[in-house]
Amino acid sequence: xxxxxxxDQIFEKKSMLCVGIDPIQELMPARxxxxxxxxxxxxxxxxxxxxxxxxxxxxxxxxxxxAFGSSxxxxxxxxxxxxxxxxxxxxxxxxxGDIGNSSKQYAKAFxxxxxxxxxxxxxxxxxxxxxPFLNYKDKxxxxxxxxxxxxxxxxxxxxxxxxxxLGHHILTSSQQWPNAEQLMYVVGATKPDxxxxxxxxxxxxxxxxxxxxxxGGSVSEVIQSAGTSRGGLLxxxxxSIIYSDLDADFQTSVQLSAEKMQKECALNIxxxx
Amino acid sequence: xxxxxxxDQIFEKKSMLCVGIDPIQELMPARxxxxxxxxxxxxxxxxxxxxxxxxxxxxxxxxxxxAFGSSxxxxxxxxxxxxxxxxxxxxxxxxxGDIGNSSKQYAKAFxxxxxxxxxxxxxxxxxxxxxPFLNYKDKxxxxxxxxxxxxxxxxxxxxxxxxxxLGHHILTSSQQWPNAEQLMYVVGATKPDxxxxxxxxxxxxxxxxxxxxxxGGSVSEVIQSAGTSRGGLLxxxxxSIIYSDLDADFQTSVQLSAEKMQKECALNIxxxx
Numbered sequence: 001x002x003x004x005x006x007x008d009q010i011f012e013k014k015s016m017l018c019v020g021i022d023p024i025q026e027l028m029p030a031r032x033x034x035x036x037x038x039x040x041x042x043x044x045x046x047x048x049x050x051x052x053x054x055x056x057x058x059x060x061x062x063x064x065x066x067a068f069g070s071s072x073x074x075x076x077x078x079x080x081x082x083x084x085x086x087x088x089x090x091x092x093x094x095x096x097g098d099i100g101n102s103s104k105q106y107a108k109a110f111x112x113x114x115x116x117x118x119x120x121x122x123x124x125x126x127x128x129x130x131x132p133f134l135n136y137k138d139k140x141x142x143x144x145x146x147x148x149x150x151x152x153x154x155x156x157x158x159x160x161x162x163x164x165x166l167g168h169h170i171l172t173s174s175q176q177w178p179n180a181e182q183l184m185y186v187v188g189a190t191k192p193d194x195x196x197x198x199x200x201x202x203x204x205x206x207x208x209x210x211x212x213x214x215x216g217g218s219v220s221e222v223i224q225s226a227g228t229s230r231g232g233l234l235x236x237x238x239x240s241i242i243y244s245d246l247d248a249d250f251q252t253s254v255q256l257s258a259e260k261m262q263k264e265c266a267l268n269i270x271x272x273x
Numbered sequence: 274x275x276x277x278x279x280x281d282q283i284f285e286k287k288s289m290l291c292v293g294i295d296p297i298q299e300l301m302p303a304r305x306x307x308x309x310x311x312x313x314x315x316x317x318x319x320x321x322x323x324x325x326x327x328x329x330x331x332x333x334x335x336x337x338x339x340a341f342g343s344s345x346x347x348x349x350x351x352x353x354x355x356x357x358x359x360x361x362x363x364x365x366x367x368x369x370g371d372i373g374n375s376s377k378q379y380a381k382a383f384x385x386x387x388x389x390x391x392x393x394x395x396x397x398x399x400x401x402x403x404x405p406f407l408n409y410k411d412k413x414x415x416x417x418x419x420x421x422x423x424x425x426x427x428x429x430x431x432x433x434x435x436x437x438x439l440g441h442h443i444l445t446s447s448q449q450w451p452n453a454e455q456l457m458y459v460v461g462a463t464k465p466d467x468x469x470x471x472x473x474x475x476x477x478x479x480x481x482x483x484x485x486x487x488x489g490g491s492v493s494e495v496i497q498s499a500g501t502s503r504g505g506l507l508x509x510x511x512x513s514i515i516y517s518d519l520d521a522d523f524q525t526s527v528q529l530s531a532e533k534m535q536k537e538c539a540l541n542i543x544x545x546x
Binding site: 066098124 | 381
């Protein structure tokens with residue numbers, strides 16, 4: 001899905017909502033708890049179909065699928081197809097990144113063997129570890145930039161001699177890379193000052209913002225900090241949507257919480273055509 | 274495999290050799306080129322059996338298996354078993370790393386669903402992204418520290434205000450983490466000065482050193498730069514061993530090149546009991 005198609009979705013739905021899929025056995029409805037490929041597909045399909053009117057992107061967390069072994073891996077290509085069938089951006093949350101030859105294989109896995117639109121990446125090894133992903137036209141590479149977890153202070157928040165933190169340097173230097181228009185950036189929702197500062201440094205870039213809802217960030221604050229006239233954001237929520245009410249009917253609770261978050265988006269976004 | 278068992282292997286075989294497994298279709302013997310799980314297992318098994326007298330560790334590169342989709346994933350648990358059957362350290366070269374909850378799932382995938390001894394990790398997100406792996410006793414977490422690829426200058430070689438490069442800071446700060454004795458570090462073979470400097474900062478740590486052979490590093494230089502009286506190194510070679518002579522019999526060429534590299538190790542190591 002290219003940038004125009006994604007922005008069309010944001011405009012039509014008045015939403016920047018990205019819904020994460022973390023299949024957690026003890027939280028999933030009982031009918032899906034049997035580890036099978038069909039259950040993982042069924043669980044994901046219900047979420048995708050239910051949130052499609054309210055969301056613009058779906059982000060399966062590959063870690064949770066990998067933990068199931070090959071039954072998880074068998075489910076992923078089908079889930080990518082279902083996301084595409086609903087005209088949503090499919091993001092493989094995989095945090096991959098290796099030397100060029102190996103990254104080329106990861107890119108092949110997620111962009112050819114499977115047909116995801118986007119993948120999250122760890123840019124620690126530098127440009128040549130990301131380039132193989134950027135060689136795919138109309139595919140997105142989403143770089144870890146400034147996260148909200150406690151360990152972000154260990155390395156991403158470290159100040160460099162050249163005058164900015166490592167996280168900021170990842171953003172500003174990668175904006176100079178070939179095909180930089182295919183980059184997005186992961187920026188945590190609980191750091192509005194970082195969101196504002198990074199937005200100044202990359203006025204046009206799309207930020208994927210996790211940490212809204214269960215993790216404490218607010219949709220209005222995120223949009224006020226880094227929203228743009230074209231949207232400029234994918235605001236991710238996972239547990240606050242797919243596990244919002246474990247006592248209620250699964251599909252109903254998913255729908256209500258996705259709709260609520262879309263409304264929070266619509267209230268705060270100012271889009272100009 | 275714990276540290277004593279690994280060091281016993283190093284002493285007995287007079288070898289620090291780690292053999293990488295990158296199943297590259299156009300380079301593999303024709304009989305394995307059909308993408309199937311059985312072929313990937315057969316290819317890996319031949320390598321493992323052949324190099325076992327000369328090597329102490331085997332490192333499947335997960336990227337190459339992932340590119341095959343679920344047939345690759347079906348092969349990996351069996352390959353981990355075969356490595357264990359030969360009393361070699363099994364390293365999943367996966368470069369994983371995510372927030373705690375997600376890393377916990379990756380750790381489950383590689384240490385429970387599969388039974389690898391060690392995994393390579395990207396520490397960019399800091400301590401809590403690595404901790405779930407360190408919670409497994411007798412399992413190893415191998416952190417990207419200073420690599421030899423062109424992009425290492427982009428971030429890992431950047432100088433921090435606090436007085437050392439990011440790569441060095443990864444090493445020195447992680448040595449203070451709980452269970453730091455279960456950490457190893459990836460340090461490129463083509464940077465002997467870095468190897469020496471990092472060895473001074475972590476006299477007891479084990480370094481996994483890729484880049485020997487096809488990529489230009491030499492075994493003798495690596496051992497002279499960072500060898501210790503207990504070994505202290507796993508020196509990885511992949512293409513120079515498994516694809517050393519495409520015109521010769523596969524098993525013979527693998528054996529000859531592994532034996533040659535073991536002899537280079539034996540000539541240069543000085544181990545004390």
